[in-house]
Amino acid sequence: MNAPHQPMPSAGVLSRFAAIVGAKHAITNPVEQHSYLVEMRGLYHGRTPMVLRPGSVAEVAQILTLACESGTPIVPQGGNTGLVGAQVPHEGGAEIVLSLTRLNRIREVDPSSSTMTCEAGVVLQKAQDAAAAVDRLFPLSLGAEGSCTIGGNLSTNAGGTGALAYGIARDLALGLEVVLADGRVWNGLNKLKKDNTGYDLKNLFIGAEGTLGVITAAVLKLFPRPRALETAFVGISSPDAAVALLNLAEERAGGTVTSFELMPRLGIDFVLQHASGTRDPLAGAHPWYVLIELSSPATSGLHAIMEELLSAALERGVIEDAVLAESLDQAKAFRHLRHMLAEVQSREGGSIKHDVSVPVPRVPEFVAEASRAAERLVPGCRPLPFGHLGDGNVHFNVSQPIGADTAQFLARWEEMNAVVHAIVVKFAGSISAEHGIGQLKRALLPAVKDPVALDLMRTLKRTLDPKNILNPGKVL
Amino acid sequence: MNAPHQPMPSAGVLSRFAAIVGAKHAITNPVEQHSYLVEMRGLYHGRTPMVLRPGSVAEVAQILTLACESGTPIVPQGGNTGLVGAQVPHEGGAEIVLSLTRLNRIREVDPSSSTMTCEAGVVLQKAQDAAAAVDRLFPLSLGAEGSCTIGGNLSTNAGGTGALAYGIARDLALGLEVVLADGRVWNGLNKLKKDNTGYDLKNLFIGAEGTLGVITAAVLKLFPRPRALETAFVGISSPDAAVALLNLAEERAGGTVTSFELMPRLGIDFVLQHASGTRDPLAGAHPWYVLIELSSPATSGLHAIMEELLSAALERGVIEDAVLAESLDQAKAFRHLRHMLAEVQSREGGSIKHDVSVPVPRVPEFVAEASRAAERLVPGCRPLPFGHLGDGNVHFNVSQPIGADTAQFLARWEEMNAVVHAIVVKFAGSISAEHGIGQLKRALLPAVKDPVALDLMRTLKRTLDPKNILNPGKVL
Numbered sequence: 038m039n040a041p042h043q044p045m046p047s048a049g050v051l052s053r054f055a056a057i058v059g060a061k062h063a064i065t066n067p068v069e070q071h072s073y074l075v076e077m078r079g080l081y082h083g084r085t086p087m088v089l090r091p092g093s094v095a096e097v098a099q100i101l102t103l104a105c106e107s108g109t110p111i112v113p114q115g116g117n118t119g120l121v122g123a124q125v126p127h128e129g130g131a132e133i134v135l136s137l138t139r140l141n142r143i144r145e146v147d148p149s150s151s152t153m154t155c156e157a158g159v160v161l162q163k164a165q166d167a168a169a170a171v172d173r174l175f176p177l178s179l180g181a182e183g184s185c186t187i188g189g190n191l192s193t194n195a196g197g198t199g200a201l202a203y204g205i206a207r208d209l210a211l212g213l214e215v216v217l218a219d220g221r222v223w224n225g226l227n228k229l230k231k232d233n234t235g236y237d238l239k240n241l242f243i244g245a246e247g248t249l250g251v252i253t254a255a256v257l258k259l260f261p262r263p264r265a266l267e268t269a270f271v272g273i274s275s276p277d278a279a280v281a282l283l284n285l286a287e288e289r290a291g292g293t294v295t296s297f298e299l300m301p302r303l304g305i306d307f308v309l310q311h312a313s314g315t316r317d318p319l320a321g322a323h324p325w326y327v328l329i330e331l332s333s334p335a336t337s338g339l340h341a342i343m344e345e346l347l348s349a350a351l352e353r354g355v356i357e358d359a360v361l362a363e364s365l366d367q368a369k370a371f372r373h374l375r376h377m378l379a380e381v382q383s384r385e386g387g388s389i390k391h392d393v394s395v396p397v398p399r400v401p402e403f404v405a406e407a408s409r410a411a412e413r414l415v416p417g418c419r420p421l422p423f424g425h426l427g428d429g430n431v432h433f434n435v436s437q438p439i440g441a442d443t444a445q446f447l448a449r450w451e452e453m454n455a456v457v458h459a460i461v462v463k464f465a466g467s468i469s470a471e472h473g474i475g476q477l478k479r480a481l482l483p484a485v486k487d488p489v490a491l492d493l494m495r496t497l498k499r500t501l502d503p504k505n506i507l508n509p510g511k512v513l
Numbered sequence: 514m515n516a517p518h519q520p521m522p523s524a525g526v527l528s529r530f531a532a533i534v535g536a537k538h539a540i541t542n543p544v545e546q547h548s549y550l551v552e553m554r555g556l557y558h559g560r561t562p563m564v565l566r567p568g569s570v571a572e573v574a575q576i577l578t579l580a581c582e583s584g585t586p587i588v589p590q591g592g593n594t595g596l597v598g599a600q601v602p603h604e605g606g607a608e609i610v611l612s613l614t615r616l617n618r619i620r621e622v623d624p625s626s627s628t629m630t631c632e633a634g635v636v637l638q639k640a641q642d643a644a645a646a647v648d649r650l651f652p653l654s655l656g657a658e659g660s661c662t663i664g665g666n667l668s669t670n671a672g673g674t675g676a677l678a679y680g681i682a683r684d685l686a687l688g689l690e691v692v693l694a695d696g697r698v699w700n701g702l703n704k705l706k707k708d709n710t711g712y713d714l715k716n717l718f719i720g721a722e723g724t725l726g727v728i729t730a731a732v733l734k735l736f737p738r739p740r741a742l743e744t745a746f747v748g749i750s751s752p753d754a755a756v757a758l759l760n761l762a763e764e765r766a767g768g769t770v771t772s773f774e775l776m777p778r779l780g781i782d783f784v785l786q787h788a789s790g791t792r793d794p795l796a797g798a799h800p801w802y803v804l805i806e807l808s809s810p811a812t813s814g815l816h817a818i819m820e821e822l823l824s825a826a827l828e829r830g831v832i833e834d835a836v837l838a839e840s841l842d843q844a845k846a847f848r849h850l851r852h853m854l855a856e857v858q859s860r861e862g863g864s865i866k867h868d869v870s871v872p873v874p875r876v877p878e879f880v881a882e883a884s885r886a887a888e889r890l891v892p893g894c895r896p897l898p899f900g901h902l903g904d905g906n907v908h909f910n911v912s913q914p915i916g917a918d919t920a921q922f923l924a925r926w927e928e929m930n931a932v933v934h935a936i937v938v939k940f941a942g943s944i945s946a947e948h949g950i951g952q953l954k955r956a957l958l959p960a961v962k963d964p965v966a967l968d969l970m971r972t973l974k975r976t977l978d979p980k981n982i983l984n985p986g987k988v989l
Contacts, residue, residue, distance in 0.1 A: 149760070149874035196707050205707060208684075223965040228872040230904045231681060232943035233670050233720060234950060234962060235988060236970045240716035244709060261767040284625070291737040291810040292768035334767035337821065338814020345813065396704040398625035428706045467708035474710060486710060489699040494712045500976045512711060 043509065045131045046109045051087055054109075054133065057099045062090035062139070073134050076117060076125050081476060083126035085112070088134040094156075094214065094222060094253045100135060101251065101506075102220030110509045111135050113247035115157065115189025118181035120392075121475030123246040123511045124189065132509070137188050140253060143167050151259040152211060152228045157188025157252050164257065173259035176203035180379075188252050194244030196471035201427035202295040202332075203260060205471075207243045212256035215242050218249075218502040226256050241497070246473050247508040249501045263295070263332035267343040268368035271350075271359040272323030276401035279327050279426055281355045283397070286329060289346045293339060296330035297427040299400075304378045304421050311381040318360045318371060327356075327426070328375050330368075378423055382436055385419070387443040389453045391433040395466035400429060407460045411435050414456050415449060430470040433457055458485070474512045482512075519985065521607045522585045527563055530585075530609065533575045538566035538615070549610050552601050553594060557952060559602035561588070564610040570632075570690065570698060570729045576611060577727065577982075578696030586985045587611050589723035591633065591665025594657035596868075597951030599669065599722040599987045608985070613664050616729060619643050627735040628687060628704045633664025633728050640733065649735035652679035656855075664728045670720030672947035677903035678771040678808075679736060681947075683719045688732035691718050694725075694978040702732050717973070722949050723984040725977045739771070739808035743819040744844035747826075748799030748834040752877035755803050755902055757831045759873070762805060765822045769815065772806035773903040775876075780854045780897050787857040791850060794836045794843075803832075803902070804851050806844075854899055858912055861895070863919040865929045867909040871942035876905055883936045887911050890932055891925060906946040909933055934961070950988045958988075 046054075055063035064070050065087050074083045091097045104111050110132040114124045126132040140156040143164065147153065148171040155164050161182040168175035177190060179197035189195075191213070195206040203209065212227040225239060242250045273279055279299050286294050302324050309315050333339050343361060350356045362368035382388045395403045408420040417438030424432040435453060437446035458468045462485050469478055483491060498505075498513055522530075531539035540546050541563050550559045567573045580587050586608040590600045602608040616632040619640065623629065624647040631640050637658040644651035653666060655673035665671075667689070671682040679685065688703040701715060718726045749755055755775050762770050778800050785791055809815050819837060826832040838844035858864045871879045884896040893914030900908040911929060913922035934944045938961050945954055959967060974981075974989055 147874070149756070150872045151763070152872075194709050194713075196709075200707065207713070217965070217969075221965050223969065224963050225966060227941065227943075229870050229941075229943050229946075230873075231672050231676065231870045231901075231906050231946040233672075233945045233947060234943055234954070234958060235966070236721055236725070236973055237670075237683070237716040237719065238966060238969055240713040243713065245712055249712070261764045280625070287627070288737045288810050289812075293811070334764050335769070335814075335818045335821070336765075337817050338811070341813050342811045345811070394705050394707045396626045396628075397706075398623070425707075430707050465703065465705075467703075467705050467710055469709045470705075470707040471709060478710075482710060487700050489693070489697050490701060490711070490714060493693075493699065493714055496976060497712055500972060 064088040081122040115186035116184040118185040120472045121477040123475030214254040215250040261334035265339040267331040268362040270318040271327045293331040298328040299426040300326045307381040311384040312377040386437040387447045394470035395464040397429040540564040557598040591662035592660040594661040596948045597953040599951030690730040691726040737810035741815040743807045744838040746794040747803040769807040774804040775902040776802045783857045787860040788853040862913040863923045870905045870946035871940040873905040
């Protein structure tokens with residue numbers, strides 16, 4: 038992706054930026070800048086004249102005002118855990134990095150209204166902990182939760198493992214505070230569940246990857262903490278059977294189904310082989326597996342619901358076998374099998390990854406067709422599709438053939454992407470279910486997006502950021 | 514409210530509009546136009562040169578193309594049940610009424626993906642029935658469901674009685690099809706739960722009351738049908754106790770609480786006096802009442818959850834008394850008391866109404882302060898606040914003093930509104946929780962809305978409808 042052609046800010050402008058936050062928080066030393074310029078997968082290495090670390094919303098507003106006036110491009114950054122390169126500047130780019138990590142106050146935890154008001158730089162795990170401290174649940178949960186931030190979660194509309202029951206990041210924000218491209222601050226920090234006084238502005242900024250405004254704070258929804266938990270590990274014959282089981286679970290236990298994860302036998306084999314202390318919960322082998330978790334704030338009744346569900350599924354031939362966790366330790370062991378899936382793939386060589394979604398009932402067809410296509414492209418490769426079946430979200434990862442050259446296999450990344458994404462589009466799916474567009478998928482967008490939608494997006498970008506200073510060259 | 518100053522379309526332009534839909538569906542006869550020009554409360558009487566009844570999305574697109582080219586203003590209309598005058602043209606206005614009622618096809622019901630694709634003119638009850646026919650629930654439910662339409666529900670972001678558990682209209686749409694101000698059609702009819710490929714466009718059009726685009730179809734979410742239902746009628750001492758009970762219910766039965774309605778003793782008195790065949794479910798009198806409904810797709814366990822909840826509430830002194838419905842008939846009788854509340858007020862003379870919301874924990878303070886202020890303004894008036902406590906949504910209605918002159922009391926409508934809305938604003942609430950802005954509350958908006966939000970709204974309106982042809986003079 039080309040860097041946008043913008044002039045480097047002058048020394049005079051840079052010193053004005055530095056004066057806003059103080060010299061200590063205006064980083065120009067390349068060594069100190071390093072961690073803001075590379076991302077975790079090492080796909081992008083950016084450059085910047087200055088990293089700014091404002092300590093207040095007022096400072097963010099002053100920075101944007103000066104950026105607008107001077108035409109200086111800005112890259113907002115949270116915990117720098119994004120997977121599509123949205124949060125790092127371009128190579129040789131003139132963008133200033135605006136790190137929100139010092140805006141890390143939890144302004145309020147209000148259990149009575151089941152809300153929490155967090156600044157953009159609050160680390161997700163801190164937000165979860167603050168909710169737990171008042172006996173509430175903040176359900177957003179994902180791998181990077183120890184370092185990703187609320188601002189980044191909202192700007193990328195993060196998904197994660199709680200989405201089936203509690204929704205994606207977009208669903209978890211009641212109100213926002215946003216600094217606009219011209220430095221004005223929109224205070225939309227409301228706690229209301231119902232407010233029909235005008236257009237929905239909040240959802241414009243959520244998922245916009247910092248290209249329409251800078252989210253500085255949010256009112257987040259809290260939920261009652263689950264008191265009952267039932268976890269089952271289920272052996273099934275096919276993804277079709279998994280969809281049937283999901284439908285049955287939603288009928289019998291809708292609202293309490295908080296996890297529904299699909300895994301292929303190959304994935305379980307990888308885990309059992311490479312992850313120490315793991316064991317197969319079921320006696321026989323099955324082609325596919327589902328991890329179901331039911332949870333509820335009610336203390337009684339859930340065990341019976343899970344037993345009824347599994348009995349009905351066995352009777353109808355929907356499942357082959359199942360085991361219900363008898364203790365919290367056993368439940369943890371079941372979840373561990375699922376969590377290790379992503380990690381153990383690296384022990385089997387290179388893996389080409391896709392974060393896609395299709396309508397839930399089409400997941401089986403998609404998995405079958407994409408697997409065949411991958412095997413046609415690279416004979417002997419090993420498709421390992423797994424993920425959040427209840428959201429139609431498949432991590433369609435493909436492991437290299439046994440004994441093949443890893444570099445040679447990974448060199449076919451884009452070719453493999455093209456083949457898989459073409460099938461996603463055929464099934465009316467999305468080529469980015471959770472991670473966003475950023476730099477990584479920007480060039481792919483015109484091919485998969487409705488042209489009117491793309492034009493509306495460009496119109497909104499020009500309207501809200503006429504000088505193209507907010508994260509230029511990302512998304513659009 | 515002043516009509517926008519736009520010239521009447523010429524006879525030539527009108528005949529081109531008529532040609533698009535055919536003479537039969539281009540109504541110019543005032544008698545046939547009548548039902549499109551008045552609304553149910555009789556607050557607004559509009560005029561129009563022509564009512565157009567297109568039969569397809571292509572015809573809607575042609576109408577908007579011609580409207581854009583000729584600068585003709587358009588008022589989109591569904592079932593004409595809106596309560597703020599958004600759906601009727603201005604008096605002496607030059608606007609053409611675009612009735613969407615012939616776009617009444619249910620394009621698809623897809624139980625496997627739990628979605629349904631409805632055109633804008635599908636009546637809400639028909640949509641509910643189509644979902645029920647495949648053993649699913651479409652949970653949007655409101656008084657006008659026999660005549661309001663899906664397009665109107667989405668354009669006004671309807672709330673209704675199912676919002677606590679299932680969300681408002683905005684939460685129930687996965688995808689939209691929208692005709693833009695220039696006649697282009699945006700096809701955003703996706704069924705995906707997760708799609709992070711760009712800006713959220715859907716929520717711009719939902720709740721915009723037809724001022725940013727014309728919604729022609731939507732993909733709606735379906736839910737499992739409840740199999741178990743528990744209904745309780747509870748006597749309590751105060752709204753504070755009701756909030757405590759709500760918190761307890763969400764802790765103990767979160768996810769299954771599908772109704773939580775607050776009612777004052779005065780309301781129950783009105784119902785028992787004026788609605789035949791009603792009886793007080795509880796032996797003693799209580800200052801306030803709550804109707805709780807739990808429902809669940811699971812067949813077992815719910816009765817125990819409700820019993821546990823009520824026992825805990827009694828033990829802690831949160832409630833004074835409660836009765837659990839022993840049959841479906843009894844549950845229906847409990848609900849009937851709540852449903853009759855709005856109707857029986859007319860039997861006690863004039864009633865000044867407010868559809869407002871405040872953060873849930875502030876409902877008690879709001880009710881107390883607004884009641885005192887109303888009584889100060891009109892001594893002897895009888896505040897009757899009731900509604901969806903779980904959503905913070907209070908229908909703060911005020912009945913006239915006993916024996917007072919009804920017309921004289923109703924003449925103070927705007928004065929009473931001003932007093933109540935000032936208290937709503939003080940509590941960070943919304944002066945329109947469910948009904949929207951339309952013509953009725955347009956003049957109030959600048960006083961209650963964040964100025965940056967209002968400016969963003971104006972900017973979006975100018976961008977998406979530069980010729981101001983979509984429902985001009987509504988909302989903004």
